[in-house]
Amino acid sequence: MHFWLAWPLSLLAALVPVTAHDREVPAGRQADFAAAAREFGVPQSVLLGVAYLGSRWDTHAGRPSTAGGYGPMHLVDAVPAGAPTPGDALGDARGDDARPMPPRPVHMLSPLSAAAKPPSTTLPEAGRLIGVAPARLRDDPAANIRAGAALLASYHATQSAGRSASSDPADWYDAVARFSGADDPAAARQFADEVFAVIRAGMRRRTDDGYLVSLDPVPGLRVPRAHREPYPEEDEDVVFPDSDDTAALYDPAEVTAASGRSSSAECPASLACEWMPAAHERFGKKGNKDYGNHDRLFKTRHVDYIVIHDTEGGYQGIPTMIRDPKYVSWHYTIRSRDGHVAQHVKTNDLAWHAGNWDVNTRSIGIEHEGYLAKGGAWYTEAMYRSSARLVRYLAAKHGVPLDRAHILGHDNVPGTTPKTVAGMHEDPGPYWDWAHYFELMGRPLRGARKGDSVMIRPSYDDNRPRFTGCVTTKAGKECPPHGASTVWLHTAPRENAPLVSDIGKHGDKASTYSVYDHAARASTGQRYAVAERRDDWTAIWYLGQKAWFRNPAGRPVAVPAKGPLATPLRAGTRVYGRAYPERSAYTKAAAQPLTPLQYRIGPGQTYTVGDTITGSHYSAGALSPSRHVTTTGTTRYHQIQLGHRIAFVMAKDVRLIS
Known part of the structure; x- marks a missing residue:
């Protein structure tokens, strides 16, 4: 079973x-x-x-x-009106300063593309x-x-x-x-x-x-x-690493069975998958060196993250979009109605999906058919289960820990420079049920009996925070009440206190209650360092400030958690959106700037650490992978939970607390 x-x-x-x-x-x-x-x-x-x-x-x-x-x-x-526009379609999916994507209009494909049949009606x-x-x-x-x-x-x-x-x-x-209703x-x-x-x-x-x-x-x-065949009813157990493990154990039979199937898709043997390849070719007039829509690698790629996206549209246009070399790319798409999985890019190859080149080089991107602002309407159980099965398999294959420091939403990916922070994407949004998702993967989001940090863990069905921006009604754009995975963060321990501010998202303007605005929210499974407790309220360190949320003992929305922490050694400690190497490390490729984000943290503040890595950069400015260059330096970084998104600090700038 x-x-x-x-x-x-x-x-x-x-x-x-x-x-x-x-x-x-x-x-x-x-x-x-x-x-x-x-x-x-x-x-x-x-x-x-x-x-x-x-x-x-x-x-x-x-x-x-x-x-x-x-x-x-x-x-x-x-079929509902509206064409699919996976999140990165509206921005620079590469997130590479050295090779930014040229601005192009969003493809307005018909959702009834000739490449895919409309769903059968019932x-x-x-x-x-x-x-x-x-x-x-x-x-x-x-x-x-x-x-x-x-x-x-x-x-x-x-x-x-x-x-x-x-x-x-x-x-x-x-x-x-x-x-x-599946044709397959x-x-x-x-x-x-x-x-x-x-x-x-x-x-x-x-x-x-x-x-x-x-x-x-x-x-x-x-x-x-x-x-029962070829999708067996029973699999052997798979053992996953803890957050600080570096390798995963998995059932070799399951991975071997998947790699030996007639389909080219990389999936567990118990999951029906389709190989729907993305374009990898030059385009434009003669002499144009641009190409799309992903990078192929000639050596084994190290994967640190699996990034969860939603399509913001229907599945029907996906085949045409993914086969367009001028468009963006991602590794998998999962259909909502029946959980059908299509793979577009090999997991050892580099898809353009996260808007952050460093994260792209170290991640697998999975799109889910759905809409961020439709109140969780139709992130279906069929889709959750297929996705959980797929992520469980990929995590085992690539040694990715099953925790929220490594299984990221697109909304957790940091901006690359101060200029890009405000435009980073928000999917899959507050209505994605992270707790249920991890339960399906066999790694429920549990805390510890005691700890100096907390894991955000509200009851999804009972937690119905206020959001705006879903639908337009006579009362405004209030979203209908619905379960959610996030909690609001305030500047003081009271409900009427302002939301905490995010200078990267809003500058000197206030945060909002928009379903698209993550500036003052913490999400299920994320771990934060405790800054203070007062009555029914808990404060966490968040974007360089104390952020308060109501956390009554009788109905908590967070649980104690354990794990490494980091505290800055000096005022004005810089944080980064990419873990790039020092300039002197570049000998075969152009040096990339170490551009800090606009946030600063200082002594007395503490942030949870999700991983520790050595800075590296992958230069892929050519169609042929033989011309790609990897640069690895000596600078060490700690991945921290800075706000709703992760960020990186140089190890030399902080003191690690185990």
């Missing part, structure tokens, strides 16, 4: 505390699933499992998913089966569940040659696979496998509109034998 997916129901239940509020909310959603299952002869576990993969049982207030799906059953109506058919208009299925969760159950039953009837509905969940495997049989099987994994483990969760829904575990449920 996949140990990182099979969380016991009792443990998951413990993550959702039952409060007086819970007891007051009627169990309507659970009753809706039960009634629909009885009416159409669908095993309740199957109906709940399918809905969980598509929506985590949420309604999203009638808003469509990236794929055009609605309601708890994620019934797809039509909502109209489901509505016809129960005689309900499509509009009602978008807004009425109970009707949506009934229609989804009817659709599942119709698929089962077709594939069982009209025999009466089976009460054995295993007999519904083909119907579940078809419900995914392997992707459809993967969706069904994940549904069965949820059913085996059980699940309990509070929905976005306040209902507690439970799926009792069915531990003996097996994938039908005919569907």
Whole structure:
């Protein structure tokens, strides 16, 4: 059994505390699933499992998913308007001063590109089966569940040659696979496998509109034998390094099986993946030395980070975009509806995705179909599970520790120079469920019994901070209430105190509550040094200042944590967005400037350390990798959690506290 997916129901239940509020909310959603299952002869576990993969049982207030799906059953109506524009499309994805990307207009590709088919619709058919208009299925969760159950039953009837509905969940495997809407049989099987994994483990969760829904575990449920290969139901355990380890142990069989598959994609054997290669060619008129859209390497690359992005659009235009040499690149894209994975760049090659050349040279970038500002609407469970499986495999293969100092959001990548700080990207945003993501990877974000630092760890479903900038209403641009992974940081221990300031993001202007503004936020899994405690409030060191957040003992949003810390030796200590070597180290390539960011830190302040590295620079100013040059110096850097983003300090400028 996949140990990182099979969380016991009792443990998951413990993550959702039952409060007086819970007891007051009627169990309507659970009753809706039960009634629909009885009416159409669908095993309740199957109906709940399918809905969980598509929506985590949420309604999203009638808003469509990236794929055009609605309601708890994620019934797809039509492809939403809007073309995909992965975050780096609006900026310099290389982040290389020596070779900046020339400004180009954003590609306005049709989301129904000829390179990809639109998602198949299910909502109209489901509505016809129960005689309900499509509009009602978008807004009425109970009707949506009934229609989804009817659709599942119709698929089962077709594939069982009209025999009466089976009460054995295993007999519904083909119907579940078809419900995914995936054209690729392997992707459809993967969706069904994940549904069965949820059913085996059980699940309990509070929905976005306040209902507690439970799926009792069915531990003996097996994938039908005919569907077990080539995606085995069971993997061997993989042991990951702690934050300060330098190498990972992994199951050689899983990696060997993946590398030996007919597909060129680098994926675990248990994950259906597609090889969709990015362009690597010259472009322009004769004599033009520019090329795209990634760099190929002739020697083994060291990987320190895996960077999580969202596409800010639908999957349909991705094939055309990734094959354009004038565009940007990233290593993988994951589709929201069914968790399908496409790889574009080999992990040993260098994609242009993070907007910071140093981070690009040491990272793997993964795009996820979704929107930052849509309230977590449709970062689907299918996508989370495929991504967790992929990251777990990549971390083992490349020796990347599974912690928030190395599994970064694009919003955690630092600017390269003071000029670029304000324009760095914000995806995947506050609605990405980091705690759930790490649970799926088998490395839950736990703290320590005692420690001089804290790990931000609010309950995602219960933590519903105020955000603006999602939708325009009569009341303004307030975002609908929704679970989130971040906490607001104030200048003093009170709710009405101003938010802390970020001179790099806003200059002398105040921080805002915009969903796009990370200037005064700390995110789940990030570790910070404690500066002070006062009543229900905790202060952390953040961008050279004390930043306060409410952290009551009875309902904490942070937990004690341990790990190395660094304190500056002198006032005005500089921080950097890149760990580049000293000028004297460059003998075969042009020297890169050691440009500090606009932030300064000083004695009395303390910052958590996520890694320690030696400065290096990779020069890739030519199409041929034989002309690339690596420069390694002697300057040592500590990676610190400066604010919402990481940064680097020279080891000589700080004192390390173990």
